[in-house]
Amino acid sequence: MNRCLACLLSIALLAGGEFALAQAQTQKIVGDIVSVDGLRLEVKITGGRDVSVKLADNFRLSARSAADATKLAPGAYVGATAVPQLDGTLLAREVHVFPESMRGTGEGHRAIDAEPGSTMTNATIASVRARGEPMRSTTNATVAEVSGAADGRALTLAYKGGEKVVVVPENVPIVMVEPAERSLLVPGAHVIIYATAQPDGTLAAERLTVGKNGFEPPPL
Numbered sequence: 001m002n003r004c005l006a007c008l009l010s011i012a013l014l015a016g017g018e019f020a021l022a023q024a025q026t027q028k029i030v031g032d033i034v035s036v037d038g039l040r041l042e043v044k045i046t047g048g049r050d051v052s053v054k055l056a057d058n059f060r061l062s063a064r065s066a067a068d069a070t071k072l073a074p075g076a077y078v079g080a081t082a083v084p085q086l087d088g089t090l091l092a093r094e095v096h097v098f099p100e101s102m103r104g105t106g107e108g109h110r111a112i113d114a115e116p117g118s119t120m121t122n123a124t125i126a127s128v129r130a131r132g133e134p135m136r137s138t139t140n141a142t143v144a145e146v147s148g149a150a151d152g153r154a155l156t157l158a159y160k161g162g163e164k165v166v167v168v169p170e171n172v173p174i175v176m177v178e179p180a181e182r183s184l185l186v187p188g189a190h191v192i193i194y195a196t197a198q199p200d201g202t203l204a205a206e207r208l209t210v211g212k213n214g215f216e217p218p219p220l
Helices: 002-024
Strands: 026-037 040-045 050-066 077-084 090-098 108-111 119-130 153-159 162-168 174-179 190-197 203-211
Touching (some): 026 050, 026 203, 040 190, 077 153, 119 162
Parallel strands (some): 090 162, 090 174
Antiparallel strands (some): 026 040, 026 190, 050 174, 077 090, 077 119, 119 153, 153 162
């Protein structure tokens, strides 16, 4: 009897833990700010529905604005969302360019929950070459020839413990990322909020991104 009770208790604790984990999972909310009331945002999401999100007292805010391939130079610190290709390289879906003040943010290579096989690589660009151009050797990983082609670029991204080659086609969004002031959170601004559901059903967030000067950040 005691053994059965212990087994049932273990199952209950496991189920409770899984439920708590599910409750704590982060969800991405993409939309336009309708109103701001202190730390509470009303956001109109795709489909026209309004949702309310409570921001943490110390929430983290970043801004995004449009950039282009000229920002993809050796020495730049970037974050590339990508999917694997058959040749072992990664195909970029979006590239974020960080300012010097944010160098080292999230450095490394990891899986993310965007689409099957998706990864995020935050690293320093060691070299940039035309897509399909053979790799050139260099004695300094942060100094290399910069070249491009009509069908895109191949970036060698170096981080502590490894490196990845990420192919960036011409049509891939390239976005500047920078720290932001709360003054950018105004009605009409486009935001991407990373929120978690609370036990009472409300949504709370510790970080979000806002488009700068009317820019609409890609939702990846």
